[in-house]
Amino acid sequence: MARDAEAADVIIGNGRIYTVDRARPWVSALAVKAGRIIALGGDAEMKAVTGAGTRVVDLGGSMAMPGIVDVHTHIMMGGQAELYETRFPSTLGVAEICARVAQAASNAVEGSWIVGGQWGVEQLANLNTAAALAALDAASGDHPVLLRDETYHNRWVNSAALRIAGVTRDTADPDKGEIGRDPASGALTGVMIEAASGIVERALAASGHYTDAMDRAALSQSIAVLNSFGVTAFLDAASMQPILAALKQLDDRGELTAWAVAAMPAIEPSFMFGLAGDELFALRETYRGAHVRPDYAKIFLDGVPGAKTAAFHDAYTPDPIHGCCFRGATMLTVPDLVRLVGKCERQNIAVKIHCAGDAAVSQALDAVDVVRSFNGPTALVHHIAHASYIRTSDIPRFAQLGVAADLSPIIWYPTVFLEAHKMAMGEERATRFWPNRSLHESGALIGGGSDWPVIPNPDPWDGIEGMVTRQNPKGDFAGVALWPEQALDLATVIETYTISAARMLGLGRTIGSLEIGKSADIIVLDRNVFEIPATDIAETRVITTFFEGRVVYQRD
Template identity: 45%
Template sequence: MTPPADLIVTGGRIWTQDPGRPWAEALAARGGELLAVGANTEVEALAGPETRVHEADGAMIMPGLVDGHVHLHLGGSQAAFELPLLPTDDLDAILGKVGEWAARLEPDDWVVGGIVGSTVMDGLTDADALARLDEAGGGRPVLLRDDTMHNRWVSSRALELMGVRPDSPDPDGGRYVRDARGRLTGVLHESASGAAEAAFAGSITDPRARTATSVATAIEVLNSYGVTSAQEAATMLDPARALAALESSGELNARVVLSPPVRPFIEDGVVGEDLIAEVAELRGELVRPDFVKIFLDGVPMTRTSALLNPYRCAHGAAPFRGEMYWEFEDLVAQLERCAELGLGAKLHATGDAAARLVLDAAERIRNGGSGNPLQIAHAEFIHPDDIARFAQLDVAADLSPGIWFPNVIQDSIAAQVEPELVESSWPVRDLVDSGAVVAAGSDWPCAVPTPDPWTGLETLVTRRNPDERFPGTLNPGQRLTLEEAITAFTTGPAEAIGIGGVAGKLAPGYAADFIVLDRNLFEIDPGQIHDTQVLRTYFAGELVREGR
């Protein structure tokens, strides 16, 4: 006889993501796993004297969402400790917020915050803006992160603490931006941002405690939006330890796949095989160190994405196609090493040239018999000839919703790349039609101030920004259906990050991770999806969040 369920939910409109039974009325769970998903009568038969029974009153229930690309430490730090800025804030608003925040601090305390929109970053072209930042911060060290999280704007005091002088040479893979007169502007591109982060990190008196609070906060924020599984997109050692500690104490309410970087990038700390080995020791049921992170290029706003065709050039300027951080044979060797270690790879490749390099390397290792999971993160610019190769080579497309509809990031990108490339960007419809696995991820705190998945889900369907300040559509022919958009936030990322047999679907044997919504997504105008509220979030059969 089957033991009774711990939990039964009845009277719902349950979207299961199970093609064999897309809709159901009720579900039953025991020990964190689903026993049954079906009609009220068949599920109620599993009740026992100790079973908790919840009546859904016709509410829509669906699988817990899977965020395929999130930065838990950075996002949680922003939510718990730092100055909140909106990407739509103009320079005056940013400086005003910096001034108000700084007024509460001691004279030597750091002002740290974000996110600064790319269009503001584009305008920081001379030292006069730096002088205004110094004034707003009251002479304190200030570190502001942009919406790509690749670049920073820092004050003169921060530059001093970094050891950067007007004549300091640019670091490999980065730049201390100067104005036309050779003066530092405080803007840092790519790897130059790492020196700022290291200087700030050195000021923290108890970094492990701060990291632990940040990571715990991030999980709470994800749960509030209905996210119950995620891939941490660039995992350093202390955040990995904090996640493992949460699991050990029974307080980790999400499944988290880790991705330690194989080379230094922005965050300071051990990387490569040493980090991979240490993170491997932290494996648990929920904490899964199954991937590595590889950066192929930068971002188009600073012309560091690697493109097949040149960026927009001033008259008479030499054509420029961006930067590639890896050579082909080195990348192949790294992917082969990942296969030896049994690890997948999440490969940041924003430019079409970088994406092609990944696909070429994938073809080499697939021909050699390697089947380890591969993802191209931020599959924004993909040459039409390469679309079908994703499915052919079993490479997942990791997409970031905060970037694929009209917004300040797109305005900045449009100033750098040719119009036809912008107009063909984020070819999600073509990827889905080709059979590729499409995995949505917030990239929080990059691009967006929260990991809100509902705006992203809506804009996959509409290709419009719900914010009326940004009219129009971006490549509207690439719209998805609602069912396809839901897949991109559930079974798609679950498969891409290696938990496809556990999460993203409501069916017997799957985790009892599900959410109760305030509306039925299938009965509303798609333009209202962004207003969706998660009434209850269940993880492993337990209610972990109620209301938001």
């Protein structure tokens, strides 16, 4: 028995613990002290570090493994929606939306904002009338109302919200935005398109509607969801100031139960509003915490394939709006991107570049190639987010340039997204989607991400199964596999979700595998995923999640 000073706080034993350490993949026990792993091996070997105060957790033969790392999430949105927003399905029309608002108004504190969503884009013409606005005003009582659409790009707000935001009939449309006006009378309708959304979102932020305590609670809610799926580290892929502030506050209170890496937008995104770029980067050290790492910048280079806003080398399928030869376009030129990446590297910030189309991927790689040529090697790991449509000739460039592939969202199997892509560019091109195996075999660092709330829940097990089977784990599109040659074996996929993802986040020495000195972020599973059919992996449930040796989730 060890003396108390050397004794472990916790011993987790009698398990089948998969370490993701190639030197020693399986152990039956490990010991934790002050949140770090101090010993691994057989149960008998733990005696040396067992003291009088050591707590012993008997896994009863269950499989355990390192906590999962999500390389791409929007951490505030899920919790905020669940706790504070009036939720309704995108199929609702004007009358039904107004009924939901009236109900929310009857429960809300006098004069407070009502925030909700998400209305469907196909409702736009119905919402964009003076009569619809009158109905919304009648439903809202004395509350300003802001309702987001399903794309997060547009808003429908009531007259009280317009008043607070200072929008009148005489207000000019902002650059890259439009203030909705009734086609018949020209009166305001409350519809705010693209950049116009920012006018009301800023008024909402300025109103103090979201307090620090609310932001912390929303984050805690989201992180509790991640913990329940075994996620103990994440990268927030568009960290505005309130998110950074809430992460830091939670961490300082000892309430942050995951490693939080933050990617601060280099340019204000079209759907989130507030400080960005240098002004936000300047606050980095203010918000850095024991577990908060604001060390990434986010750059949006294009849009999404379904809406034909992603940039491709070859043209989309012809349609009446875009004509015959539309390829989409990037939002920045290569020299612009070079300047941005160069600026970030000077501040020791890595970049995550959103590239949904193959031309955007090429340009991002071109820009990093320029930066590497002039700046030489770096320890920073830049990411191409949504590395999904990639020219064959670009695949080896990821490894050559040290660019990591952020594989998110977890849809590397047939889904409704893929159906929309088939419409946009034809089946053959659309199904050359997610060349995960080619990337891996080329030596690229690949990491799994959810892009939550783009997908409704951030369950990595759904993604892990899909990466192995290339089939839809929910049984939709039965019998259909997406580019099955791109399937990977389970051990590789688990690395993708653990050690590789940790390296992508600059945390490869701290998390991602179970080794001496690393954080005791450990998850216990209800099955040994190596001993079940691949089609059952998505059913895997997490029994217990340890973060730094502390139980942060326990399944009932």
